[in-house]
Amino acid sequence: xxxxxxxxxxxxxxxxxxxxxxxxxxxxxxxxxxxxxxxxxxxxxxxxxxxxxxxxxxxxxxxxxxxxxxxxxxxxxxxxxxxxxxxxxxxxxxxxxxxxxxxxxxxxxxxxxxxxxxxxxxxxxxxxxxxx
Amino acid sequence: xxxxxxxxxxxxxxxxxxxxxxxxxxxxxxxxxxxxxxxxxxxxxxxxxxxxxxxxxxxxxxxxxxxxxxxxxxxxxxxxxxxxxxxxxxxxxxxxxxxxxxxxxxxxxxxxxxxxxxxxxxxxxxxx
Numbered sequence: 058x059x060x061x062x063x064x065x066x067x068x069x070x071x072x073x074x075x076x077x078x079x080x081x082x083x084x085x086x087x088x089x090x091x092x093x094x095x096x097x098x099x100x101x102x103x104x105x106x107x108x109x110x111x112x113x114x115x116x117x118x119x120x121x122x123x124x125x126x127x128x129x130x131x132x133x134x135x136x137x138x139x140x141x142x143x144x145x146x147x148x149x150x151x152x153x154x155x156x157x158x159x160x161x162x163x164x165x166x167x168x169x170x171x172x173x174x175x176x177x178x179x180x181x182x183x184x185x186x187x188x189x
Numbered sequence: 190x191x192x193x194x195x196x197x198x199x200x201x202x203x204x205x206x207x208x209x210x211x212x213x214x215x216x217x218x219x220x221x222x223x224x225x226x227x228x229x230x231x232x233x234x235x236x237x238x239x240x241x242x243x244x245x246x247x248x249x250x251x252x253x254x255x256x257x258x259x260x261x262x263x264x265x266x267x268x269x270x271x272x273x274x275x276x277x278x279x280x281x282x283x284x285x286x287x288x289x290x291x292x293x294x295x296x297x298x299x300x301x302x303x304x305x306x307x308x309x310x311x312x313x314x315x316x317x
């Protein structure tokens with residue numbers, strides 16, 4: 058079965074050896090996205106709320122490039138650095154994901170990858186979605 | 190309109206966030222990470238790590254049953270826990286609950302889990 062990596066000009070450019078997504082059969086696996094601006098690669102302002110909203114819009118752009126969309130996401134994983142961010146994380150998530158909702162696993166991590174800019178990365182999200 | 194691919198049941202703790210208990214796709218069922226919350230009260234079970242992990246697996250089992258699958262059809266499990274002192278208990282309980290053919294497994298220490306949970310487990314299982 059054919060498979061291929063996808064790098065989109067609409068997502069923040071990868072900072073390591075990974076594409077934005079990998080398509081195999083009728084599924085697409087998307088690399089974890091942080092709240093980086095696709096234009097300048099810098100982390101957006103606005104704490105958890107701003108970062109989560111941008112991370113999900115990066116996912117949406119990458120999914121669209123792959124022929125999928127947020128409403129075809131089957132599963133998400135979220136890693137975040139501060140337990141007090143959980144409500145803001147859920148609120149931003151709920152603004153973007155609608156029924157039928159994906160399954161989800163989230164957990165707290167000690168740190169996330171450093172990115173250009175002065176703010177710390179507070180959250181990242183990856184997903185598996187249906188495509189085609 | 191295709192049938193709803195999602196599953197959310199009363200026999201597992203009510204979601205406290207924007208997610209469903211399980212979702213079917215391509216002959217597989219994906220299950221949201223479950224923690225040691227009692228499905229009836231929604232509260233964490235008492236009894237520390239052992240009780241929480243057993244309840245979390247009970248919740249996964251109930252969701253799999255509703256989806257038409259079962260623990261012995263799990264392909265992959267993922268476990269996050271917060272205290273490395275719980276590692277032996279995690280392995281012992283997991284060994285009591287999962288049997289051959291065992292799933293592939295990833296487990297690791299998390300900095301924290303939702304509302305102070307000690308452990309959570311998710312999985313992907315087959316439907317046939």
